[in-house]
Amino acid sequence: MTKPELKPVIDVQHVSKIYDNGTSGLSDINLQVKPGEFVVIVGLSGAGKSTLMRSLNRLHQVTEGHVLIDGRSITEAKGRNLRQLRRDVAMIFQNFNLVKQSTVLRNVLAGRLGYYPTWQSSLGLFKEADKQRAYKALERVNLLDKVYQRVDQLSGGQQQRVAVARAFVQDPKIVLADEPTASLDPKTAHLVMNDLKSMNQELGKTVVANLHSVALAKEYATRIIGLRAGRIVYDESIQNVTDADLADIYNGDSSVGERQ
Amino acid sequence: MKLPKQTIVQRFHIRFFGSLIILLGLLIASNNFLKLDFSALVQNFDQFLALFKEMMHPDWKSAPFVVQPMLETIQMALIGTTLGTLLAIPAAIVAARNVVTNKWITGFVRIIFNMIRTLPDLLLAALFVAIVGIGPYAGVLTLTIFSFGMITKLFYECIETIDNGPLEAILATGGKRSAMVMFAILPQVSSRFISYILYTFEINVRASTVLGYLGAGGIGQQLQTSLSQFRYDQTAVIILAILIVVLAIDGLSNFARERLQ
Numbered sequence: 001m002t003k004p005e006l007k008p009v010i011d012v013q014h015v016s017k018i019y020d021n022g023t024s025g026l027s028d029i030n031l032q033v034k035p036g037e038f039v040v041i042v043g044l045s046g047a048g049k050s051t052l053m054r055s056l057n058r059l060h061q062v063t064e065g066h067v068l069i070d071g072r073s074i075t076e077a078k079g080r081n082l083r084q085l086r087r088d089v090a091m092i093f094q095n096f097n098l099v100k101q102s103t104v105l106r107n108v109l110a111g112r113l114g115y116y117p118t119w120q121s122s123l124g125l126f127k128e129a130d131k132q133r134a135y136k137a138l139e140r141v142n143l144l145d146k147v148y149q150r151v152d153q154l155s156g157g158q159q160q161r162v163a164v165a166r167a168f169v170q171d172p173k174i175v176l177a178d179e180p181t182a183s184l185d186p187k188t189a190h191l192v193m194n195d196l197k198s199m200n201q202e203l204g205k206t207v208v209a210n211l212h213s214v215a216l217a218k219e220y221a222t223r224i225i226g227l228r229a230g231r232i233v234y235d236e237s238i239q240n241v242t243d244a245d246l247a248d249i250y251n252g253d254s255s256v257g258e259r260q
Numbered sequence: 261m262k263l264p265k266q267t268i269v270q271r272f273h274i275r276f277f278g279s280l281i282i283l284l285g286l287l288i289a290s291n292n293f294l295k296l297d298f299s300a301l302v303q304n305f306d307q308f309l310a311l312f313k314e315m316m317h318p319d320w321k322s323a324p325f326v327v328q329p330m331l332e333t334i335q336m337a338l339i340g341t342t343l344g345t346l347l348a349i350p351a352a353i354v355a356a357r358n359v360v361t362n363k364w365i366t367g368f369v370r371i372i373f374n375m376i377r378t379l380p381d382l383l384l385a386a387l388f389v390a391i392v393g394i395g396p397y398a399g400v401l402t403l404t405i406f407s408f409g410m411i412t413k414l415f416y417e418c419i420e421t422i423d424n425g426p427l428e429a430i431l432a433t434g435g436k437r438s439a440m441v442m443f444a445i446l447p448q449v450s451s452r453f454i455s456y457i458l459y460t461f462e463i464n465v466r467a468s469t470v471l472g473y474l475g476a477g478g479i480g481q482q483l484q485t486s487l488s489q490f491r492y493d494q495t496a497v498i499i500l501a502i503l504i505v506v507l508a509i510d511g512l513s514n515f516a517r518e519r520l521q
Contacts, residue, residue: 057432087434097425101447110443114434122442163429170433 007071008032009173009206010056015065017051017230025051026230029065035173038200038207040217042249043227049210052227053178056208057089058082070173087114090167092196094179096159100152104143104162107151108134111170130169137168141195157188164195175199177209181216189213193220214246311492318500319493326482326501333478334505336396336471337464340403345457347408352415353441358424377409381467385476396477403464403471410463414456415449422448451520458513465509469502 010033017025026048033039041049054060056067058074067075074085090111098107112130113121138144141161143154151159160180167175177196181189197220199205211217217224224241226234226249234249269275353359355369384405388398426444435443472480479502486494 059428059432083434083436085434086432089432091429091432093425093429095425097423097429099426099444099447100423101450102443106443110430110435111433113430113436113439113443116439118436118438118442121439166429166433 006034006036008068009035009070010208011066011068011071012052012056013066013068015052015055015062015067017048017055017060018063024230025060026055026062029230029232031225031232031235033174033206033208035206036200036204038197038220038222039209039225040221040223041208041210041225041227042212042214042217042246044250045212047227048230049227050178051230053091053176053208053210056174056176057086057091059091083114087170088173090170090172090175092160092163092167092175092177092180094182096156096163098151098159098162098166101150103148103150104138104154105131105134105147107162108137108165108169111166111168114170133169133171134165137165138162140168140198141165157184157191160184160188160192161195164192164199168199172205174206174208177207179210179212182212189216196220217246314492315496315499317493318496319491320497322494322497323501326479326498329472329477329479329482330501330505332396333468333472333480334465334509336399336403336468336476336478337461339400340468341407341457341461341464343400343404344407344460345411347404348411348415349453351408351412352419353445355412355416356419358420358422358427359437359441359445373409373412376405377413379405379409381406381471382474385471385474389475394475394477394481399468399471399476399478402476403468406467407460407464411456411460414460415453418449418452418456419445455517455520458517462506462510462513466506469506 010031012029012031015029016027019025029052041052043049051060055062056069056074058067058077062075065075066073069085069088072081072085074082074089077085099110106124109121109126109130112126112133115130116126135144135147138147141164143158143161143165146154146158146162151162154162160183175196180192180196184192193216196207196209200207209220218238218241221238223237224234224246225232226245228249234245236245351369351373355366355373357363357366360366381402384402385398388401392398392401422445426448427440430440430444431437468476468478469480469483472478472482473484475481479498483495483498483502486492486498
């Protein structure tokens with residue numbers, strides 16, 4: 001399993017987040033993720049799972065503390081440095097966040113935007129190697145035949161797998177998945193989780209996923225973290241996780257999770 | 261069954277009836293203030309009939325002389341719309357709150373755009389005729405500014421209604437804001453943008469017929485000449501020409517806009 005001598009690829013130090021309206025999103029989160037881990041975060045809606053995930057690539061600004069990606073602080077990075085750090089962190093969203101009016105290929109190539117000046121990418125002048133990368137990623141998720149179709153012609157499951165392909169071509173060190181299966185049927189959910197698993201096991205990417213399904217969490221995770229009311233209340237390797245623990249994370253205090 | 265309690269505002273639809281009463285009040289007040297006399301319209305109807313009688317005999321021989329200024333009008337509208345659009349696209353992006361998150365910047369540029377939009381096209385035409393002289397150049401400048409004001413507002417409001425998810429996704433890959441505009445914003449709005457541009461072109465063709473009245477080129481100038489010479493037979497031909505062209509362009513642009521949906 002995880003080798004203790006490896007340096008953490010994600011290092012969250014004393015992170016707190018208070019929203020503008022005064023509600024507390026995260027309080028004093030400390031978390032180290034080692035390369036190659038498949039971490040699943042579970043907890044009630046509103047426990048702060050999405051907030052934590054978005055703090056990792058700084059789609060959310062934290063109020064206090066630091067997030068280090070491979071030893072470099074993303075919470076302090078600006079401009080070009082921030083963009084370079086974000087290239088190492090791919091993200092998969094619950095709502096896919098694809099441009100529905102564009103083709104599958106263009107959406108997948110968007111994963112390379114961090115590597116191009118805008119005039120070049122706007123004119124579609126992507127390097128041949130990157131196009132090959134996109135085809136290969138689509139082949140991996142079994143959608144190569146849809147390459148020139150518009151995204152709005154695909155089913156929800158296919159759209160999420162296009163988003164996975166976009167994460168593939170980004171060639172990140174870390175893949176964040178924010179409720180990747182919440183809008184999918186159980187069978188498609190497994191396909192998407194298998195895509196993540198192959199990224200994790202074959203390509204050695206570190207995966208951090210928010211999941212609502214305890215069954216999926218137990219099936220795919222190497223480590224489970226429980227979040228409640230913005231605090232980490234549970235953190236164990238998968239071999240130590242029991243069903244009673246998981247039930248505890250959800251039931252610990254029914255008054256939490258009312259935010260949003 | 262136990263339902264949650266409704267507030268008084270909810271139960272008596274206070275917002276709806278309140279707005280209705282205010283609206284009626286404003287209507288009555290403004291009518292009293294202006295002292296509108298609708299009877300004048302009826303009493304002077306014979307004047308209108310006299311004018312109409314003269315127009316019933318169009319001077320068809322003058323028709324060939326209408327073609328050139330009519331084309332000039334359409335060209336003015338075309339160039340004005342194009343220039344206005346080219347300026348409006350970057351302006352709208354800076355004014356959209358989901359692209360530029362700094363409220364001071366969006367607020368500031370919006371005040372400027374609002375000021376531009378409050379200038380009526382006739383005032384602009386008078387200004388530009390004074391600056392660059394009588395002719396189509398003044399008309400083009402007028403329509404450029406007029407289109408800019410209108411398209412900018414339509415565009416930034418359109419940008420603010422798009423799905424922001426893809427914008428986030430581009431930033432998360434390490435893309436720049438400019439890449440976000442090109443990859444996530446423009447594809448989402450382009451068909452509506454084209455529809456707005458066509459709509460503005462329609463309005464500009466109609467507006468440019470009037471602008472000529474102030475000396476800003478096109479068919480309006482001819483309209484003004486014929487009216488001042490009391491050649492109502494020629495006026496009739498010009499009005500018919502305007503009617504045909506405006507209808508044709510409205511039809512074409514409606515057709516194109518429907519196809520875009």
